[in-house]
Amino acid sequence: MRILFVEDSERLQLTVAAALRRSGYVVDVAGDGEEGLWLAESNEYDAIVLDIMLPKMDGLSVLHQLRRKGREVHVLLLTAKDTVDDRVRGLELGADDYLIKPFAQRELLARVEALCRRAYHRKEAKLVIADLEIDTATKTVVRAGQTVRLRPREYQLLLYLARRTGEVATRAEIEAHIYDGEADLMSNVIESAVSALRKKISVPNPAPLIHTRPGLGYILQADPE
Amino acid sequence: MNTIRYRLTVKLLVGAILLLGLGGLGIYLSVKEALEGEFDRVLSAKAMTIVELARQADAKEGGDFSVRFSRDSKDDDDDDFFEIWDAQGQPLQRSKSLHKRDLPARFGKKGKPVFWNLNIKSEGRCRAVGLKFKANGRPDGESGSPVFSLVVASSRDDLDETTNILALMLAIFIATLILVAGVTVPWLLRRELEPLDRLAARAASITADSLDARFPTENMPGELGPIVGRLNDLLGRLQKSFERERQFSADLAHELRTPIAELRSLAEFAVAWPEAREVQVGQQALTIALQMEGIVTRLLELLRNERGMLQAEKELVAVEPLVEDVWRPFAERASAKDLKLARTLPPGLAVSADPVLLRAILVNLFDNAVEYTPADGAIAIDGSIANGAFALRVVNSVERLDRDDVGRFFDRLWRKDSARTGAKHVGLGLGLARAFAEAQGFKLEAAWEGISSVAFTLSGPIA
Structure with a gap:
């Protein structure tokens, strides 16, 4: 999942972005409104965590610009302003959620997770595809009743494919949402990761779940067409 | 009930009752006096008639006028009474209506009649006139003529009845007027004081959340117009003050929430x-703690100043060396931004000031100048003396500020940029600098200069 974090406090940038990354998200950070807007327009994000009081362009203006341009990305407003008017104004401009500083990191992560689920039109914390179960709250994967231990990056890859069950995820999309620009499209990093993931989830049950669409990408589903 | 309406109602009604009562009493007494005067004139005429009859009898019957009176006297039921006494005070004649009773003898001096009221048994209240006369009609001064005394009385039942009716009518009239006043006075007062009620209702509806409301000025009586105007001015000032306080509270919350969020995030991670x-x-935790401590310390200093607890200890301070000393730490930052500095201070300028507070003011002004002057910009520090007063100016070019911002420079926690994160400037420095200036009897003002420059002027008496 790719997250944009727009916040002018360098300390919050460091700690929140690190917490998001540790939770398996790919995180881009912007320090002011203009940079945040530019990044939001230039990339596909699953969610944006947006501070309101920002240098150069405030968060509400960024949000307004995004909505005006038809960007439907889910936005969590993060601010020290706590009046009802402030919250209502943010939500009226198209924010999906609102979190007031100071906040609990766990709450921020849970809200970001919820926004990411909504990004894929899912409300449940648990994803079930055939005998594969992914619990996004506990970040655990179970197949055929057996727990499958995955690395954070593998988990995010599986989660991404699972949230798009029945859809083909291209290499470029996987790279953008999972690999933070570090994977070269010409390299075989993604193939290697998919291969490793396949192996791990086939241990409890060898029936394939991740299928390759040559020249297109990968699809996760129980019964390939 | 300490209301204007209640007090006016009571006073107006009491005034009306007193006026009507006194007026009615005056009318009653005047009419009564007129009626009695008329009654007395009639009584006098009757007495003069009897005197004339007595004189005629004295002339014709040789002093025995009992015959004539017997012939002329009315019947027993007459309401008029008279009695005549001779010079020795022996009754000579009395009216039949007296039924052989005597009338009290009271006479005026030297022929002047005297009037009085009396009760005649079984006849009721009467009014009488008593006088002395000479029967032969000769003047009183001449001797040899017997002097008779006469008292004539008439029943005053009709007079009393008339005055009683008058008193009753007046009482009814006055009572009616008082009743009417009792109804109309409160009604009129309520009607005329309605603008005050409207003002009171309007004032009661104004809360801290509706300070943008104003009192209506249309159709307001002339006496209330100026008061309403002043109240609206007061509301305007209150609104601004509340808005500033609200903004200050919001800014303070933000100022503290952001470092707390940083600290919490740091710890949770x-x-x-x-x-x-x-x-x-x-x-990092220490830095955040120091930042919050700095905010609280500055706020406390401002609070101390507002309570008048900030005391300046003045001494003669040489300005030029102080400016040079204070500028030194900023020179490196200014050089890094390629800022051009122009310093023009009168040689030997010395002012009576608190050196610590004056230094704090200069530190703040120089820090702001270096921080907010754009790269390649200019800073000018100049001083002047005139009429026993000094002026020290710090002028610097700015960007992202405009003329309207000048008025808010000294507001607590004000910053142009909505983003308030950052440890260095929290928007308290200029407020503190002004407080320090005022504690020394100086003024610190800001003004917009030229196209894009801001000038801070510290001024005050030299000595």
């Missing part, structure tokens, strides 16, 4: 992923 804890975490 360290707890959640201890293996990823960086060595600078402690230093």
